[in-house]
Amino acid sequence: MLKCFATAPGGLSEILREELMSFGAENVKAQPRGVSFEGSLEVAYRACLWSRLANRIYITLLETKLDNQEELTTAMAQVPWEEHMEGNGTFVVSFSGKGMGIDHTHYGALKIKDGIVDYFRDKFHTRPRVDTTYPELRVHGHLNRNELTLSLDLTGHSLHQRGYREGQQVKAPLKENVAAALLMRAGWPEIAKAGGTLYDPMCGSGTFLIEAAMMASDLAPGLEKADQMAFLSWKQHDRALWKNLIAEAREREAEGLRHLPPIYGSDVSHKSLDIAHEAIANAGYDDSIEIKQMAVAQGRRWGDWTPGLVICNPPYGERLGEIEEVKALYVELGNYLKTEFDGWQAAILTCNDELGMYLGLKAKRSHSFFNGALECKLFRFDVIEAYHRQPAIKGGLHLAEEIHNALPELVESEGAKMFANRVQKNLKTLKKWAQQHQVNAYRVYDADMPEYALSVDFYHTEEAGDWLVVNEYAAPKSVDRQKARKRLYEAMAALPRVFSMPLEHIIYKVRERQKGTSQYERLDESKQFFTVLENGAKLRVNFTDYLDTGLFLDHRDVRAYVAKQASGKHLLNLFCYTATATAEAAVAGAKSSLSVDMSKTYLYWAKHNFMNNRIDEQQHRLHQADVLDWLQTAWKGHKEQFDVIFLDPPSFSTSKRMEGTLDIQRDHVGLIEQTLRLLKPGGELVFSNNLRKFKLDEAGLQQVQAGLQITNLTRQTMPKDFERNDKIHQVWSIIKA
Known part of the structure; x- marks a missing residue:
């Protein structure tokens, strides 16, 4: 096992450490100006050929403490130099660092050179000579106070010099x-x-x-200069090994170019x-x-x-x-x-x-x-x-300033009046319905007029009264941006009057079709949370920090259904997000639950939803894991089965499993099959997703597990405020025989 060191520019040590480990290096430790590691000669050669990050690769020959300057010369006798070069061969010494009064690199190199010459002269009566142009061996000494590290320079040149800039005079190039x-x-x-x-x-x-x-x-960065490596004239050079590594690199490049x-x-x-x-x-x-x-x-x-x-x-x-x-x-x-x-x-x-x-x-x-x-x-x-992340996202204040001067004109514009009339018409019906059913957060408007491509969600909070969250659906590139902006301003000017609400309580965001977990990503850091009462549970919402608020309004009736089915039973909630469904189930009398999500942030949010409702966290557990991994591996040691499972995956998501991605249309049969392993006989799986063109493969599911009772609950769980957009989600009940 060779002891080695790879030098690198400042700031690259940690990523170089990762790279060296990929070559098979062991005991890898990042240091300020490089990385120390251990490995076979093949690992060292691979580093010379494949490292995209290192400057030079060294094999450590000696590490010792010195008492005085003269020992810099005499310490050379500790190295069996005849194993590295011939007695009449050529070598060169480089030197870095300082200590014991040695402040000049030339002086340090000279002392080491003298020690090597003395070694051969005393032991073999030969004298190697210094050749600074084409030496057979390159030796490097580094002194840190009184600690000397003596190394063999394998590359002879900085590996950042790939060869494609030979002869070019480039002003201030990026290395x-x-x-x-x-x-x-x-x-x-x-x-x-x-x-x-x-x-x-x-x-x-x-x-x-x-x-x-x-x-x-997949081109090896050292391939162009493979015939210029310093170790080629080293006495212990393994020509066959190097030849095989070069052949492998050429094969990989040929494949990579395709x-x-x-x-x-x-x-x-x-x-x-x-x-x-x-x-x-x-x-x-x-x-x-x-x-x-x-x-x-x-x-x-x-x-x-x-x-x-x-x-x-x-x-x-x-x-x-x-x-x-x-x-x-x-x-x-x-x-x-x-x-x-x-x-x-x-x-x-x-x-x-x-x-x-x-x-x-x-x-x-x-x-x-x-x-x-x-x-x-x-x-x-x-x-x-x-x-x-528009400037207006923090409480609408910046947008308020932008609209302020033009507000009277905008409020009285035909567009603002037309938009206000439609919202008032919707609100007249929905407000009465919301009061009757104790709904405190609901959608008032959802692009009912295509030219005003917005959704408007109303929230009544316990702490701060009423709020609106306005999502602007990004207009196609064919739509003039100025016209789209004017319509947004007209709508924003109309909303305060319609709802008798200050503009700073109207939060504005831009929404596009979501991929994977992008709806969960952070937009801001206000950390301002409010409480909304839904289905008897107190749920935390945040209007500004994320694209979504922590409460998917279209799933209100889905959560109510899950809570009802889980009453007195054991619930598993997969891809639980902020675990609002679990919280409502616990309030409705679920015996126990397990909620799984990979986001630490959203499980912390879920914990506070539990605290808001005084939910016992020993009975109702939160678990951080990639659900796809957990279903394929962790469940094997999980003897517990559940009466009710709520499975609400994203439409698309990246993962190490499933060929790198989860595509719910492609993968839903396998995902449901794995989930059913955790469902008790006679238990119910509530499966939901938001992919508009999704089609459930019922035949494929019956092949996976015979006797499944599958019922489409989409209409049953579509709230009144989303009836105009009946493809916003799809839900099925799957009962295990």
């Missing part, structure tokens, strides 16, 4: 291994596997584009693009990467691109007088992302945190990196989430 790390942190490997597109709107000399192509095509996803770049500078063209050709991707000259301000997507990743390294405004121009550039970049890349991921590198504000997007995550001596941050965005 290749830093670019690779940024792509990894931005999730490009996973996006590439799914066939997503990569685009760099400020591609410069094309580093992101080439590194992205190398990852997606699945290379689309990669595009643009830049305003034709000089930068000339350099990029040359580098792309050198890397062998001139047929795979497309670049064009274009400024961000005039930016438009070309071609048919699959949603993927936008990544770029905009200017930082280092020079005096540049900062205002750079601010304007960031504004243009943010607008470009929001108008052209809805549904994409984005990652922006900047060495000036304040500039990120001018994008007009809120980062969901950031990572610290160093580009040379500059400390930078990579900000990551979910563009569809950021596009939803």
